[in-house]
Amino acid sequence: MEALLRQARFLKGATSAHHFPEDSGVEVAFCGRSNAGKSSAINALCQQHRLAYTSKTPGRTQAINFFKLSGDFRLVDLPGYGYAKATTTVWEQWQRLTESYVARRRALCGLMLLMDVRHPLMEIDWTMLRWGQHYQLPMHVLLTKVDKVNRSTMARTLTKVASSLEQEGLHAGVQLFSTTKRVGISQAREKICAWLRDTLITARAITPTKDTPAEEGSRGQE
Numbered sequence: 001m002e003a004l005l006r007q008a009r010f011l012k013g014a015t016s017a018h019h020f021p022e023d024s025g026v027e028v029a030f031c032g033r034s035n036a037g038k039s040s041a042i043n044a045l046c047q048q049h050r051l052a053y054t055s056k057t058p059g060r061t062q063a064i065n066f067f068k069l070s071g072d073f074r075l076v077d078l079p080g081y082g083y084a085k086a087t088t089t090v091w092e093q094w095q096r097l098t099e100s101y102v103a104r105r106r107a108l109c110g111l112m113l114l115m116d117v118r119h120p121l122m123e124i125d126w127t128m129l130r131w132g133q134h135y136q137l138p139m140h141v142l143l144t145k146v147d148k149v150n151r152s153t154m155a156r157t158l159t160k161v162a163s164s165l166e167q168e169g170l171h172a173g174v175q176l177f178s179t180t181k182r183v184g185i186s187q188a189r190e191k192i193c194a195w196l197r198d199t200l201i202t203a204r205a206i207t208p209t210k211d212t213p214a215e216e217g218s219r220g221q222e
């Protein structure tokens, strides 16, 4: 199943919900503050060098990028958030686009949230976590760039983030991650593949048709 990620190919970028690909199959989305290491993580997980890359220009048009795996599996790169210089308009565009995706996308079966281990759980990360919880999405946090801190800081941050989430009643896995030192890559791959596989199995068992949509707010897949 992990070979699945190596097959990732850019499918399309969408700047509004009208441009999303058909909402069928199963997909896992990645989100995180700008510079958290999201593009590097997607590339490392898919064993590719330039699959995902970001322009570092604040205020550029933000898009949701879809990558096709085999069959009807996809990975989705949500726009980075939290540019220090972002204008209100850029912020509102980000919010509208991202929430329209997270709230309505039936194919979405899990959210990977990336946070720099040196600055985890910033305000905007809590926003994403609360959306994920509200829309009943399985979530998993990657604490990135752990090569930049020592072992005791890694361990302390992991425990602290896990307990902060628990205190807030948020259900999410948490793990350490580094692309440069190759920490946690297999663990993250296994999580993504398990979400994709389990959701597909459940979806096959339920086999919803276009005439019998799931209830609003319920994904019926978890």
Ligand code: GDP
Residues within 6 Å of the ligand: 032, 033, 034, 035, 036, 037, 038, 039, 040, 041, 054, 080, 144, 145, 146, 147, 148, 177, 178, 179, 180, 181
């Ligand atoms: P994005 O904006 O979230 O897509 O972040 P990028 O993947 O573009 O990474 C932002 C910066 O962090 C780049 O300079 C990367 O080379 C660097 N970076 C990404 N992952 C790691 C990592 O695991 N360790 C270190 N030391 N740097 C990283």
